[in-house]
Amino acid sequence: MIRITETIAIEERELDERFVRASGPGGQNVNKVSTAVELRFDVTGSSLPADMKTRLTALAGTRISTDGVLLIDSREHRTQVQNREAARARLVALLQLAAKRPKPRRPTRPKRAAKEKRLESKRQRSEVKTLRGRGGRGDD
Numbered sequence: 001m002i003r004i005t006e007t008i009a010i011e012e013r014e015l016d017e018r019f020v021r022a023s024g025p026g027g028q029n030v031n032k033v034s035t036a037v038e039l040r041f042d043v044t045g046s047s048l049p050a051d052m053k054t055r056l057t058a059l060a061g062t063r064i065s066t067d068g069v070l071l072i073d074s075r076e077h078r079t080q081v082q083n084r085e086a087a088r089a090r091l092v093a094l095l096q097l098a099a100k101r102p103k104p105r106r107p108t109r110p111k112r113a114a115k116e117k118r119l120e121s122k123r124q125r126s127e128v129k130t131l132r133g134r135g136g137r138g139d140d
Contacts, residue, residue, distance in 0.1 A: 002088065004095045010047065015091075016040040017084065022075040029078065036075035039087040044068030048095075056098035070094075 003009045022036035029035075043053055043064065057064055064070050072094075074087035110118075 002092065004092060005099050008048065008052070008095075008099055010041075010095070014041060014046055015088075016042075017087075019080055033080075035078060035080045035083055036073070037080065037083040037087045039072040039074070039084075039091060041070040041072070041091060042068060043070050051101070052095075052098050056095065059094060059098050 001009050001011060002015075016039070018038040018040070019034040020036045020038060021034050022030050043056055043060075044067070046053070048056070056070070057068070060070050063072065070091075072087050072090050074083040074090065077083045077086060
């Protein structure tokens with residue numbers, strides 16, 4: 001059981017891990033050993049709350065497939081165990097971010113002083129621009 005928050009946890013069986021050969025430099029170790037980890041998590045079929053699933057789908061972006069499977073790839077370490085822990089840590093961090101409900105925005109209106117200040121700065125800018133042109137005010 002992987003704990004996300006105090007109330008939310010996911011089962012180990014909901015995760016699917018595949019170990020593949022990593023690409024890039026590393027010589028014989030990279031060519032022989034399958035150290036890279038592809039961690040798959042089925043968001044649509046998981047036990048997460050519905051609102052958390054929608055936030056997770058939005059946060060995951062291109063890492064989530066059309067059928068709702070989240071793919072996390074880890075190949076930064078030399079060992080399988082380290083890559084596995086890194087992939088799980090990234091999954092937990094993403095799920096913790098999705099677990100936080102965004103604060104609802106309360107619409108506000110600008111105060112009268114702020115409006116007057118804005119209009120005054122617009123007047124000053126307009127004055128600068130009119131004086132910049134040919135035959136500005138006071139040249140007669």
